[in-house]
Amino acid sequence: MTAIARTPDDMQEDFSTREVAQRLGMAVRSVQLMVDRGELQAWRTPGGHRRILRASLDAWLTGRGLAPTKPAELAPADGAPQRLKALLIEDSVHYQNLVMLLAQQEFPDLDLHTANDGIGGLVMYGQLQPEILLVDILLPGIDGAALVTSLRSQPQFASSELIFVTALDEQQRSPYAFALAGLPLVHKPRLVTDLPPLLAAAVQRIQARQPQFAG
Missing domain, CATH: 3.40.50.2300 (Response regulator)
Incomplete structure (x- = not known):
């Protein structure tokens, strides 16, 4: 895994493998293998934990015609039914x-x-x-x-x-x-x-x- 220099602000934008697994609906091990294969870029914290670059995840998503990561959408107004x-x-x-x-x-x-x-x-x-x-x-x-x-x-x-x-x-x-x-x-x-x-x-x-x- 290539060493990547990250600033504190950058680090807040990156994801743990568990967070990426939840976003993609995959097992954590599957995400780790994607990093090992170079499909996603990641760096390691001083404690040895992987952090996956948001830009790398967004590139993977958009390359497959999927929406990039974004904040959760606002909840519907009170009393308004949600759309299935x-x-x-x-x-x-x-x-x-x-x-x-x-x-x-x-x-x-x-x-x-x-x-x-x-x-x-x-x-x-x-x-x-x-x-x-x-x-x-x-x-x-x-x-x-x-x-x-x-x-x-x-x-x-x-x-x-x-x-x-x-x-x-x-x-x-x-x-x-x-x-x-x-x-x-x-x-x-x-x-x-x-x-x-x-x-x-x-x-x-x-x-x-x-x-x-x-x-």
Whole structure:
């Protein structure tokens, strides 16, 4: 790891590996490996702890089409319902556009974000903490089943509504049965008819658990 001269003001802008792991929705060890591979730049405190440069993290995020680090957004005004966030992890631009069109027509108050691959999806999940997650089973980098298995280790994932989307038929889906069991799934040829009622049911469950999202 390259030695980096830092001023006291600079140091306040940098992050611990745990803070970066929380921001990216990854394990601390995964962030440490990113530093070892040179994907993130870091320096060590006198006590030997790593501090990751904010500029390095921002460059990594923007290089993947993600928003750089920023202060937390202001909370909504008292009495104003929050907007539900949804994240679609799907590598097909066609299906991204189709889901976005359906969401705009049926759920105009839903903030829908998209990621093109599994790794970017994990990072965006950590950043957004969406209430609804839509995941394609087959993704570049990490398949949807492995991605969901990874997310299950995060306590905050327990409150997320999950919907799988796939072009695979029932036989082709059998290798992923361990991750799909008991979860809603939309076959892509039936996306237009089957996704809206599943989203509506997910929204209702969230509103029942979290009144701040009720209109």
